[in-house]
Amino acid sequence: MINESVLLESRTLRTSVLERTEVLDKVKALSLLPDGLHVTTAMVAAYFEVGIKTLESVVIDHRDEFRVNGYQVLTGPELTSFKEVSGLNTRAAAIALWSRRAVLNAGMLLRDSKVARQVRTYLLDAETEVRTRPVDNSVHRASWAELDERIDTRITDVLGKTVVPMLNVLIETAGEQRRELISLREDVQEIQLKLVEHDLQLSRLQRGQDVRALTGVIGTIDAMTWKEFELHVAELLRRDGCTDVEVYGGHGGDRGVDITARTADGRTVAVQCKNFAPFRHVLSGEMQKFLGSSKVLHRADVALYVATCAFTRESLAIAAQGGVTAVHRGLLEAWSAGVRLQVLR
Template identity: 70%
Template sequence: MIDESVLLESRTMRTSVLGRTEVLDKVKALSLLPDGLHVTTAMVAMYYEVAENAIRQVVKRHRQELTENGMRTLRGSDLQRFESDNLYLSNESYPQGRAHLAVYTRRTILNMAMLLRDSEVARSVRTYLLDREESPRQRPAPNDVESLDERITRLSEASFTKLLGRTVVPMLNALVETSGEHHRELLSLRNDVQQIQIKLVEHDVQLSRLQRGQDVKALTGIIGTIDAMNWREFEEHVAQLLRRDGCTDVELHGGHGGDRGVDISARTADGRTVAVQCKNFAPFRHVLSGEMQKFLGASKVIHEADVALYVATCAFTRESLALAAQGGVTAVHRGLLEAWSAGVQLQVLRSS
């Protein structure tokens, strides 16, 4: 079996197994707050049988990764509302008048298991995850939709796609800027590489959807239901969330050429225009910077939207998150999507 320490070192490997939150209950009973969705730092420490400071140190070192996977720090009115919904937090064991509170989803708790080095419970979770990961590879069924070779190809394509987006395309951009007599040839080469990148992403999505269709019966909970949706169902789900949170004039554009780069348009309760991009990618995928750039142009330049939402069933790369922050796009990653679907209203949709 693969050594469980690989999860401590490889974020890619961690991301590939983050959907298996049911492992937490198989290793040890997990207590949740009354909302059935979150736990506090103290509860995470209790589950993994470590000091709270150990959890805080992991958060300090890996804050971005944990945040992308559902961890939130509540302050002000958000904290007051959360405490009101979880009344037992006000007992003697809970500090009164605190300025902020970190809360974690099941996905974040599983993420924590792959970052905590000195916890026997976390080690058991990692071992269980890798045992589940390796077993199908050792005994592939002859009628599987996706064979072992196809899985390896899919993972290789995902890595190669990231390499193209992060290294090859930027290098060609730099060469184009400084080229002289070979300018036209370099432009053609860059376009070819970008087309390859697009094709690999499309192929990756198709393979992952085939595999996801096999695993639908094993999926549970909110995020499992979302993973089982096709693209049209996912867009309708996001549209329903917008309506639930007070948006009006919610319109689905159906993914046709007339959408001009936006899947859903709407208007907030206080009159601001909303543009939404929906991507039901496989959990191990990441939204790339090039994909974020396209939506930035569509939402902010073409549609001139006041609120831009990029809603995805996966995480975002660091580069795409930086672009989103710079351009005023709210990146609704997998963890935040789960919380939104469970009833938490997006901050950006609230009336100012």
């Protein structure tokens, strides 16, 4: 349901979640400089398991954004003063320092880093959980999923804050066993990532159960997978009298639409389904693509773009000009609750 690519595209969204630096430690231990506040470019590259040049390229492309979030390059007297205060031992004439916010910022921009993808997924899942979790003041016993999540988090914490740092020290002082220790460290870090993936799966499962039980129609829709959402929309079409309803399910044979059908009076229908996160917007380019698929390729009489979020002003203008019905979050909720779409009558 959550599309992590939004973080790569939207600086506004990245800014809105930059306070959640704790997700860095949930995914992997982040080593800090002696001052306890900063890390170097090499340390950030090691955390995300990318090359330093890759990281520097991202900084160049988004330099102003990183500066706002605590990235700075020290030279001259500033560098000398920092080395005295922090105890950092380096002969470099300049050094780039990263705050935890800047490191999280990098995690939202590094497209191909496995660790960065874990950070983005964890970050967006945490945001969704906050929005959908109902207020519950009662005392209740922990479920098995909650217990497993605590165990996973505890093990990940121990591995990241104790085992990996200990291995780092041993590697620095090791002789013949250095290669074996490095291999062991890689295995431990792989276990960390597996535990994070398990934790994410449990969180989604638990949140889906909570939403279905304790919230209304739109909450239930938010908890659906993309496949469940397409089937839900297909059932709404059948409820409103459509026939020959076919769900393509992302198999590639749909030529740019997710569902086709025929209205009760014989008109052809083409539907695009997007169960985006609520804070996402359907962009103009996405609407243009569907307009071409529905009207040109399918020659549909009725084109529906059904989304669990809002549409940008530009995408709505394109929809109106091209004859596409934009079913936004509010209209989707009403449709799901029993209101029939006007265009299907």
